[in-house]
Amino acid sequence: MRHRVTVAAFLLSALSLPAQSTLPNWTYYCFGFLNAHPGRTELPQEEAMAIQKGHLEHMGRMARQGKLLVAGPFLTAGGPRGVVIYNCESVAEAEGYTKPDPAVVNKRLEMEFYRMHAVRGLGEPLATRIKADPEYKYEMVQLPLLILSKTDRLPAGEVPAELGAAHFERSRKLMSEGRIRFFGRFEQSHEKLGVYVFDKMTLEEAGRLMADDPLVKGGYANAQGLVWMVAGETLPQAGR
Numbered sequence: 145m146r147h148r149v150t151v152a153a154f155l156l157s158a159l160s161l162p163a164q165s166t167l168p169n170w171t172y173y174c175f176g177f178l179n180a181h182p183g184r185t186e187l188p189q190e191e192a193m194a195i196q197k198g199h200l201e202h203m204g205r206m207a208r209q210g211k212l213l214v215a216g217p218f219l220t221a222g223g224p225r226g227v228v229i230y231n232c233e234s235v236a237e238a239e240g241y242t243k244p245d246p247a248v249v250n251k252r253l254e255m256e257f258y259r260m261h262a263v264r265g266l267g268e269p270l271a272t273r274i275k276a277d278p279e280y281k282y283e284m285v286q287l288p289l290l291i292l293s294k295t296d297r298l299p300a301g302e303v304p305a306e307l308g309a310a311h312f313e314r315s316r317k318l319m320s321e322g323r324i325r326f327f328g329r330f331e332q333s334h335e336k337l338g339v340y341v342f343d344k345m346t347l348e349e350a351g352r353l354m355a356d357d358p359l360v361k362g363g364y365a366n367a368q369g370l371v372w373m374v375a376g377e378t379l380p381q382a383g384r
């Protein structure tokens with residue numbers, strides 16, 4: 145019988161590590177999609193702008209407190225509005241951070257959080273530079289972000305071990321080559337398996353790279369591509 149492993153463990157099994165271990169230089173974050181609230185209604189422009197101003201101020205406070213590491217909006221319509229990545233131990237903790245956000249309080253946005261396993265250092269070096277110089281000017285860049293989700297072929301959250309190993313090795317190779325800024329898997333067997341953030345390239349180029357991923361080629365996962373605007377200094381640099 146072909147050996148199979150759960151999606152939540154396939155990155156670890158790829159390196160022959162026990163499930164309770166973590167990958168070298170990897171850690172856990174709380175990754176959140178900012179989605180339009182289902183009860184969202186049209187508001188007068190002045191009121192909507194005031195809520196947005198409060199939303200940005202709230203995220204600024206979270207960043208200054210060292211809780212919010214990375215954030216940015218999507219420029220692609222028809223999906224999530226943006227992303228936040230928190231330094232926290234649990235989804236419940238991240239939900240607590242976002243509860244007072246005016247955009248959440250006023251039902252403009254709702255959060256969809258996952259505990260994510262990814263490379264250490266997200267948020268740097270920008271956080272250190274801003275701490276030393278609050279007026280530091282940073283650049284926002286547009287990067288392809290692809291959401292990897294399971295297909296009907298993966299109802300139980302399992303993949304063949306050899307495909308899991310090939311998937312991870314290919315992902316790590318693309319990151320070492322500087323084509324991926326970071327990739328992370330979501331803990332447990334969710335519909336969404338994880339995310340890939342590519343270096344500067346077109347969404348079409350990123351989609352072609354993702355189409356050659358063993359899990360996608362094997363029919364176990366598909367990818368949704370979005371254009372993400374984010375501070376480049378909050379993500380690993382090319383070739384890291």
